[in-house]
Every structure is written in C-alpha cells, then in structure tokens.
Amino acid sequence: MVEALCDxxxxxxxxxxxxxxxxxxxxxxxxxxxxxxDDGMASLRSPKKSLQFKGLKPAIEAAGFSAPEPAERAREVIGHSPLLGKRS
Structure with a gap:
C-alpha cells in the first residue's frame, strides 16, 4: 500500500x-x-528493508527547483490576533 502511495x-x-x-x-x-x-516518502524508507519506495528527488532536480526556504518566524504574540480591535 505504501509503495502504491509513493508511486x-x-x-x-x-x-x-x-x-x-x-x-x-x-x-x-x-x-x-x-x-x-519527498521528505514524507523518505521518512518511510528503512535501510533494514529490501523494499525501496520511489521518491521525487530526481523529478525535483530535473525541474530545477531549489531547496525549500525555511518558514518565516511568527512576529505576533501567540494567542493575540492582529485582527482584534485595540483595547482602550
């Protein structure tokens, strides 16, 4: 089943x-x-098993995509929405 999902x-x-x-x-x-x-599929691979699942690395490289940029850090305080009105 995992092999079919990777395919x-x-x-x-x-x-x-x-x-x-x-x-x-x-x-x-x-x-x-x-x-x-591709990272998700790579996490399914195990060096102990003989079964190797396909990955997207060759397609990503052939398309010329660079590595993903790191996510931006949130500037807001957790629990405070910038959509809420100002308190007086």
Missing part, C-alpha cells in the same frame, strides 16, 4: 511540476509541496 505521489508530482511551468505563480508553492512530499 502515486511521484506521478502527481510530475504533473505538479508541469503545472508550475505553465503557471509561474505556482512555482514556489509547488516547490515546497514537492519537497514536503
């Missing part, structure tokens, strides 16, 4: 790369999605 992710990943080529605004989101999917 599906690779197939959809290639479609996502093509969509990002056709719509440049999707490039950054597609890049981060592909890296996250």
């Amino acid at each position: 599906s992710a690779v197939a959809v990943g290639r479609e996502l790369i093509e969509a990002a080529r056709n719509e440049p605004r999707w490039h950054n989101v597609a890049k981060h999605m592909l890296h996250a999917w």
